[in-house]
Amino acid sequence: MQDIANHAGINKALLHYYYRTKDHLFNAVFEKIAGRMFEKFAPVFDEHLTLEEKIRFFFREHISFLQKNPRLPIFLLNEMNRNPERIRKIILHMDFQKFWLKIEKQHKEELLRYNLTKENIPQFMTTMAAISVFPFAGRALISAILEKTGYDFKEYLEERKTYAADFVIKAIKKD
Amino acid sequence: MQDIANHAGINKALLHYYYRTKDHLFNAVFEKIAGRMFEKFAPVFDEHLTLEEKIRFFFREHISFLQKNPRLPIFLLNEMNRNPERIRKIILHMDFQKFWLKIEKQHKEELLRYNLTKENIPQFMTTMAAISVFPFAGRALISAILEKTGYDFKEYLEERKTYAADFVIKAIKKD
DNA sequence: GTCTATAGAAGGATAGAC
DNA sequence: GTCTATCCTTCTATAGAC
Numbered sequence: 001m002q003d004i005a006n007h008a009g010i011n012k013a014l015l016h017y018y019y020r021t022k023d024h025l026f027n028a029v030f031e032k033i034a035g036r037m038f039e040k041f042a043p044v045f046d047e048h049l050t051l052e053e054k055i056r057f058f059f060r061e062h063i064s065f066l067q068k069n070p071r072l073p074i075f076l077l078n079e080m081n082r083n084p085e086r087i088r089k090i091i092l093h094m095d096f097q098k099f100w101l102k103i104e105k106q107h108k109e110e111l112l113r114y115n116l117t118k119e120n121i122p123q124f125m126t127t128m129a130a131i132s133v134f135p136f137a138g139r140a141l142i143s144a145i146l147e148k149t150g151y152d153f154k155e156y157l158e159e160r161k162t163y164a165a166d167f168v169i170k171a172i173k174k175d
Numbered sequence: 176m177q178d179i180a181n182h183a184g185i186n187k188a189l190l191h192y193y194y195r196t197k198d199h200l201f202n203a204v205f206e207k208i209a210g211r212m213f214e215k216f217a218p219v220f221d222e223h224l225t226l227e228e229k230i231r232f233f234f235r236e237h238i239s240f241l242q243k244n245p246r247l248p249i250f251l252l253n254e255m256n257r258n259p260e261r262i263r264k265i266i267l268h269m270d271f272q273k274f275w276l277k278i279e280k281q282h283k284e285e286l287l288r289y290n291l292t293k294e295n296i297p298q299f300m301t302t303m304a305a306i307s308v309f310p311f312a313g314r315a316l317i318s319a320i321l322e323k324t325g326y327d328f329k330e331y332l333e334e335r336k337t338y339a340a341d342f343v344i345k346a347i348k349k350d
Numbered sequence: 351g352t353c354t355a356t357a358g359a360a361g362g363a364t365a366g367a368c
Numbered sequence: 369g370t371c372t373a374t375c376c377t378t379c380t381a382t383a384g385a386c
Contacts, residue, residue: 018351077252148269
């Protein structure tokens with residue numbers, strides 16, 4: 001609380017005046033921050049793009065967003081792990097069925113050319129998220145290894161936007 | 176320290192007798208635990224298997240290991256993020272060049288049929304790790320979504336061992 | 351609303367008996 | 369080696385002046 005007060009240029013007493021307890025303050029911060037992460041997923045479903053373009057769009061936008069907020073993933077993952085009930089309650093109010101129906105409708109014939117079904121959509125979506133998020137969650141490890149082997153982490157991230165898209169598209173294309 | 180002492184069935188004083196400070200205790204725990212995670216990567220390079228079999232072997236073994244230690248990823252990721260210097264020092268003493276040379280040697284002709292080069296090996300390796308680790312790091316979020324949409328997290332993990340392997344192999348195969 | 355001062359609890363660490 | 373008792377610091381939270 002002292003550190004936060006210092007950063008805010010006020011004192012501890014005022015923090016408690018506004019938030020009453022440390023717990024309330026943390027929740028306020030968490031909820032403000034958590035929203036930003038998931039907002040980035042939504043527009044993907046609305047853009048008038050082909051499936052492939054949507055995948056490219058997602059990686060480009062999501063990784064760019066995380067480049068500006070590199071500590072967000074580890075913060076959110078850690079907090080969701082520490083307090084799973086909170087995220088369960090948030091999820092309960094969301095309609096995921098809707099997203100899949102949108103995709104099915106928008107890409108009816110297109111879907112025939114890809115290995116994407118209602119059954120494997122959880123595997124696919126978590127794979128997308130994994131590929132985008134992990135470089136930031138594991139940043140300390142990855143940038144240490146890259147540094148050691150003569151690569152640059154920033155370049156690695158730039159490359160990843162297209163590598164990830166190419167990788168995923170190739171993986172799901174029927175032929 | 177009180178909680179740990181309780182779990183161990185001793186008292187705080189004895190913890191300090193053995194580890195002197197809380198920091199020393201934490202380091203002892205971290206080093207003991209961190210090793211287990213990376214041990215799982217090593218045998219992949221030694222087994223006499225084709226590249227595809229190695230990929231299948233990796234996901235099967237690594238995800239099985241994490242099923243038994245589901246909280247390991249988030250603990251390690253969080254701690255590496257909190258203290259990047261520690262992991263940098265550990266990495267400094269490892270020879271990654273060696274691993275790539277092993278693969279190049281063992282799979283000389285085979286490699287011609289895959290999109291795997293010295294240049295994109297960091298992208299590839301981090302993608303493998305991401306796909307395996309993320310379901311556990313993001314367990315709270317993923318199992319909340321799966322629950323909500325009528326899937327089962329345990330089944331999801333079992334399926335993932337083969338889904339991940341199929342996905343990755345398809346992604347890197349030239350044709 | 352914003353501050354200073356301080357209460358009250360908890361945490362890390364040590365002293366000293368056995 | 370293991371315990372109890374206790375010191376000292378840090379932390380959350382509140383009281384009360386302005």
